[in-house]
Amino acid sequence: MKNYPFWKSFTVVTLVLLGIIFAIPSIIYDEDSENWFLKNKINLGLDLQGGSYLLLEVQLDVLYKEELDNFVDSVRLISRDQAVKIEKIDIQENEVVVFFGNKEKIKDIKNSFFQMYRGVTLQINNNKLSIKLNDEYRKIIQDSAIKQSLEIVRKRIDESGTKEPLIQRSGKKRILLQLPGVKDPERIKDLLGKTAKLTFHIVDNENTSALQNNLAPFGKIIVPDMYDENTKYLLDKRAVVGGENLVDAKGSFDQTEGHAVSFRFDTEGAQKFGKVTTNNIGKNLAVVLDGVVITAPRISSAITGGSGIITGNFNAQEASDLAVLLRAGALPAPLEIVEERSVGAGLGADSIAAGQIAAIIGMVLVCIFMILIYGTFGALANVSLIVNLFIIISLLGTIGATLTLPGIAGIVLTIGMAVDANVLIFERIKEESFKQTKVFQIVKNGFDRAMSTILDANITTLIAAVLLFAFGSGPIRGFSITLSLGVMASMFTALMLTNFLVYMYLSFANKKELKL
Amino acid sequence: MFGLNKIIPVEPNINFLGLRRNFLIFSILAILISISLLSIKGLNLGIDFKGGTLIEVSTKNTSIGELREILSSSYSDVSLQEFGNENIILIRLQNKSNQESIETVNSVKNLIQDKVLEFRRSEFVGPTISSELLFRGFQAVSFALIAILIYIWLRFEWQFGFGAVVALTHDVLFTLGLLSILNVEFSLATIAAILTIAGYSINDTVVIFDRVRENLRKYKKLELVDLFNLSVNNTLSRTIMTSLTTLLALVSLFIFGGEVIRPFALTMIIGVIIGTYSSVFIAVPTLLIFKFRPQDEDD
Numbered sequence: 001m002k003n004y005p006f007w008k009s010f011t012v013v014t015l016v017l018l019g020i021i022f023a024i025p026s027i028i029y030d031e032d033s034e035n036w037f038l039k040n041k042i043n044l045g046l047d048l049q050g051g052s053y054l055l056l057e058v059q060l061d062v063l064y065k066e067e068l069d070n071f072v073d074s075v076r077l078i079s080r081d082q083a084v085k086i087e088k089i090d091i092q093e094n095e096v097v098v099f100f101g102n103k104e105k106i107k108d109i110k111n112s113f114f115q116m117y118r119g120v121t122l123q124i125n126n127n128k129l130s131i132k133l134n135d136e137y138r139k140i141i142q143d144s145a146i147k148q149s150l151e152i153v154r155k156r157i158d159e160s161g162t163k164e165p166l167i168q169r170s171g172k173k174r175i176l177l178q179l180p181g182v183k184d185p186e187r188i189k190d191l192l193g194k195t196a197k198l199t200f201h202i203v204d205n206e207n208t209s210a211l212q213n214n215l216a217p218f219g220k221i222i223v224p225d226m227y228d229e230n231t232k233y234l235l236d237k238r239a240v241v242g243g244e245n246l247v248d249a250k251g252s253f254d255q256t257e258g259h260a261v262s263f264r265f266d267t268e269g270a271q272k273f274g275k276v277t278t279n280n281i282g283k284n285l286a287v288v289l290d291g292v293v294i295t296a297p298r299i300s301s302a303i304t305g306g307s308g309i310i311t312g313n314f315n316a317q318e319a320s321d322l323a324v325l326l327r328a329g330a331l332p333a334p335l336e337i338v339e340e341r342s343v344g345a346g347l348g349a350d351s352i353a354a355g356q357i358a359a360i361i362g363m364v365l366v367c368i369f370m371i372l373i374y375g376t377f378g379a380l381a382n383v384s385l386i387v388n389l390f391i392i393i394s395l396l397g398t399i400g401a402t403l404t405l406p407g408i409a410g411i412v413l414t415i416g417m418a419v420d421a422n423v424l425i426f427e428r429i430k431e432e433s434f435k436q437t438k439v440f441q442i443v444k445n446g447f448d449r450a451m452s453t454i455l456d457a458n459i460t461t462l463i464a465a466v467l468l469f470a471f472g473s474g475p476i477r478g479f480s481i482t483l484s485l486g487v488m489a490s491m492f493t494a495l496m497l498t499n500f501l502v503y504m505y506l507s508f509a510n511k512k513e514l515k516l
Numbered sequence: 517m518f519g520l521n522k523i524i525p526v527e528p529n530i531n532f533l534g535l536r537r538n539f540l541i542f543s544i545l546a547i548l549i550s551i552s553l554l555s556i557k558g559l560n561l562g563i564d565f566k567g568g569t570l571i572e573v574s575t576k577n578t579s580i581g582e583l584r585e586i587l588s589s590s591y592s593d594v595s596l597q598e599f600g601n602e603n604i605i606l607i608r609l610q611n612k613s614n615q616e617s618i619e620t621v622n623s624v625k626n627l628i629q630d631k632v633l634e635f636r637r638s639e640f641v642g643p644t645i646s647s648e649l650l651f652r653g654f655q656a657v658s659f660a661l662i663a664i665l666i667y668i669w670l671r672f673e674w675q676f677g678f679g680a681v682v683a684l685t686h687d688v689l690f691t692l693g694l695l696s697i698l699n700v701e702f703s704l705a706t707i708a709a710i711l712t713i714a715g716y717s718i719n720d721t722v723v724i725f726d727r728v729r730e731n732l733r734k735y736k737k738l739e740l741v742d743l744f745n746l747s748v749n750n751t752l753s754r755t756i757m758t759s760l761t762t763l764l765a766l767v768s769l770f771i772f773g774g775e776v777i778r779p780f781a782l783t784m785i786i787g788v789i790i791g792t793y794s795s796v797f798i799a800v801p802t803l804l805i806f807k808f809r810p811q812d813e814d815d
Binding site: 055057185186189193336337338339340341342343344346347350351354355357358359361362363365366369370373405406408409412413415416417419420423424427431452453456457458459460461462463464465467468470471472473475476479480483 | 574618635637639656714722726754763769774776784
């Protein structure tokens with residue numbers, strides 16, 4: 001071979017071989033392979049393997065509102081101690097304004113309040129005290145809520161039996177879930193849609209006028225029944241014990257009560273529960289879940305063992321799901337599903353099959369066309385094209401990228417665009433062949449002249465692909481990845497591999513003239 | 517060695533620039549029509565940008581009419597559409613709030629449970645997300661255009677950058693106009709297609725500009741119109757070849773790639789044709805506005 005340096009052919013051949021070898025795991029597709037090498041294959045996106053993508057938003061407003069409610073309760077307590085009458089309380093979006101009957105002790109109230117809550121801005125204006133949530137305070141609430149929510153979501157998803165879920169924070173107040181292979185997304189959404197805040201409250205059966213007027217006195221709340229909105233209970237606002245003291249919960253079946261959830265408290269919970277049930281024999285104890293009363297049985301005897309059952313009109317699935325929720329714990333704030341994309345395994349398999357057919361047919365058409373137009377040189381370009389495809393596949397597998405349906409589209413598109421670099425080179429060679437007769441000089445000039453054009457042209461496509469990656473989401477990123485890899489691989493195959501093949505061909509065929 | 521490329525004239529000599537006025541009028545008309553279509557009729561926004569719910573089902577022993585009857589008794593804003601073949605049906609619903617939508621999916625599934633073989637796909641995009649996606653889409657397209665321009669500006673003289681902007685804007689508007697006429701669904705994948713078209717069109721333009729620049733150095737005395745014509749002719753077979761191979765791959769994707777990817781493939785096909793056209797008939801003639809050489813000022 002004339003003028004063809006050994007290091008260059010060595011590099012080309014090595015890279016091509018590596019490209020083909022590393023594509024093998026992704027092509028022969030062996031599930032659960034133990035061999036480290038075969039594990040290095042392409043990850044399929046949810047749109048190809050089936051599964052659910054969910055984006056959840058933590059309802060922080062609920063938390064801010066809760067905190068403002070706490071402020072109100074504290075101010076009431078303080079002013080009761082100070083014997084100051086409160087005329088009016090105004091709860092706004094981000095602040096509470098309290099109007100006092102007189103302004104003498106307002107400073108003391110302010111100071112006592114500030115002892116309890118540091119992250120607030122307090123302002124006195126005549127007989128008016130305004131309490132405002134600081135931004136930092138809000139941020140602390142936000143961060144801890146997201147952190148806690150992530151943990152609870154993870155527990156719930158684990159309990160649901162989903163394999164290899166991806167759960168991560170997304171932006172300020174969102175949680176992103178990717179759940180491969182989920183067959184019943186509705187059940188997952190049900191599990192995530194409940195806050196699952198469980199509390200036990202003593203029922204106040206004496207104050208009947210409060211329920212009639214639908215107005216809870218200080219320290220009490222009115223809560224509707226789970227199954228009948230019109231049945232209401234007046235409960236002590238303070239919970240005697242809550243779900244945070246549970247150590248276990250499971251679905252159970254009781255001959256008389258049907259499906260139920262049996263639970264066990266930790267030591268602290270058992271003590272509290274025992275004390276309350278001892279002191280309140282004869283009263284009713286309401287079990288409240290997410291703002292509704294599931295059941296409110298009468299306390300017939302002290303329960304000191306620290307365990308019990310919750311009955312309701314459950315079926316088996318509901319009882320076991322409730323148990324899952326109680327085991328995982330309560331979410332600090334409700335989660336709202338703001339985006340869902342679920343794909344069944346059937347559609348995923350169809351998409352893969354369709355993508356493969358499109359890629360193969362596209363490939364065959366382009367190859368035939370190249371041979372028709374450029375003859376032997378076209379065939380050499382086709383070798384580059386096929387190697388190009390192998391390189392894309394092996395790069396996808398090695399960097400652990402995810403192949404999506406748009407990603408397959410990107411590969412098919414690359415098949416069409418990858419020959420561009422070869423075409424540019426061949427057209428230059430053709431032009432050069434009119435100017436001179438030395439075969440190797442023609443080829444060398446052709447490659448050299450085409451080089452800068454190829455770089456310019458491909459860099460613009462790469463710019464578009466990179467920005468698509470930066471701003472795109474999920475499946476679209478898959479497209480930008482395959483497109484960028486394809487463009488880069490095509491530069492390598494055209495400038496190095498085609499170059500190598502052309503030199504090889506010309507030396508072995510011993511061509512004395514070149515007419516392309 | 518054989519090859520059909522010997523049939524193509526070795527030195528094509530077509531007077532592209534001579535036709536520039538006709539094509540300019542054609543393009544201006546096309547852009548005006550596109551703009552008015554976009555402002556009057558608008559684009560067929562998919563759920564990515566409009567929000568809403570989409571459920572794809574494969575059915576058994578039922579017809580689209582029957583399903584429509586079942587669902588329209590409960591939902592006034594439901595729309596059904598066959599997707600690829602008559603056993604696969606797309607159900608679309610517009611919902612108001614996030615919570616409502618999740619419940620809707622559940623109840624739709626329950627209503628048609630016994631008519632359905634498989635729930636192939638269900639997608640829901642809430643109102644906040646859809647507006648965010650639209651914003652990010654615009655951001656991506658604008659940043660890509662700016663970045664490409666900066667690159668062209670660095671690599672060529674600024675006049676070429678101007679020609680490229682004109683051609684790119686032309687391509688994007690023209691493509692959007694055709695998408696509006698053809699009522700192709702506009703989704704996240706369409707944004708990806710538009711960006712790729714931008715990349716492709718600029719790629720095509722850059723190859724010709726490269727040759728213009730080379731010829732400007734080589735033929736110092738040649739009239740600009742002739743020089744541009746020569747450059748377009750020099751690169752003509754490459755322009756045609758690359759467009760054809762890209763179109764071959766895209767047509768294959770359009771026909772065999774499945775229903776979901778079809779709007780993407782169609783958008784790309786339209787864009788590649790327009791992009792190729794604009795490189796020759798819009799980008800290059802735009803360069804005529806500028807005087808590239810001192811002696812041209814005497815003309």
